[in-house]
Amino acid sequence: xxxxxxxxxxxxxxxxxxxxxxxxxxxxxxxxxxxxxxxxxxxxxxxxxxxxxxxxxxxxxxxxxxxxxxxxxxxxxxxxxxxxxxxxxxxxxxxxxxxxxxxxxxxxxxxxxxxxxxxxxxxxxxxxxxxxxxxxxxxx
Numbered sequence: 001x002x003x004x005x006x007x008x009x010x011x012x013x014x015x016x017x018x019x020x021x022x023x024x025x026x027x028x029x030x031x032x033x034x035x036x037x038x039x040x041x042x043x044x045x046x047x048x049x050x051x052x053x054x055x056x057x058x059x060x061x062x063x064x065x066x067x068x069x070x071x072x073x074x075x076x077x078x079x080x081x082x083x084x085x086x087x088x089x090x091x092x093x094x095x096x097x098x099x100x101x102x103x104x105x106x107x108x109x110x111x112x113x114x115x116x117x118x119x120x121x122x123x124x125x126x127x128x129x130x131x132x133x134x135x136x137x138x139x140x
Contacts (some may be wrong), residue, residue, distance in 0.1 A: 002053075002054045002055070002056070002106070002110070003028045003029055003032070003053060003054070003055045003056070004025075004055070004056040004058070004073075005021035005022075005025050005055075005056075005057050006075070013059060013060055018059050021057060021059075022057060025055040025057055025066070025068075026055075026068065026076075026078060026102055028053075029053035029055055029068035029078070030053075030068065030076055032053055033048075033051055033053055033068070033069070033070065036051060036082050044099060045073065048070060049069070049070050049071075049072075051069060051070070052067050052068065052069045052109070052113060053067070053068045053069070054066070054067055054068070054109060055067075055068060055078075055082065056106070056113060058086075060104070061083075061085055061086040061088050061098060062083065062084075062085055062086070063084050063086060063089075063102060064080060064082075064083045065081050065082045065083070065102050065105060065106055066078055066079060066080050066081060067079050067081055067109070081105055082098075082101060082102040082105045082107070083098075083102070084098035084099040084101070084102045085098065085099075086099055106124065106138075121130070
């Protein structure tokens with residue numbers, strides 16, 4: 001699951017709003033993970049520890065990609081996987097490389113997640129996918 005929050009104050013960042021969006025991403029990530037756990041009563045803790053929710057947060061021209069998951073039985077963790085500055089002028093176009101790396105990381109993470117769901121017969125039995133997802137290692 002990917003949760004996004006966008007805030008684009010063109011000239012000035014609204015820090016309070018940015019912090020609120022960050023908290024919303026964390027809250028939604030944790031809530032969706034808990035909901036998934038409630039639907040999987042027979043899942044073990046080790047399987048649930050592998051469940052990840054991804055967050056994409058955009059503040060002005062800064063994009064942050066993070067991963068939210070259960071760290072142990074009582075603690076959650078949020079790890080920043082990538083960040084990138086979007087170019088706002090032609091002279092800043094070199095920043096597109098960082099953004100493309102962020103998108104590639106998101107793509108690989110989602111492929112890994114889909115493979116995990118497929119291998120655990122979660123999505124194949126639900127009829128969500130007719131065939132196995134691509135190998136994420138082949139994406140490199």
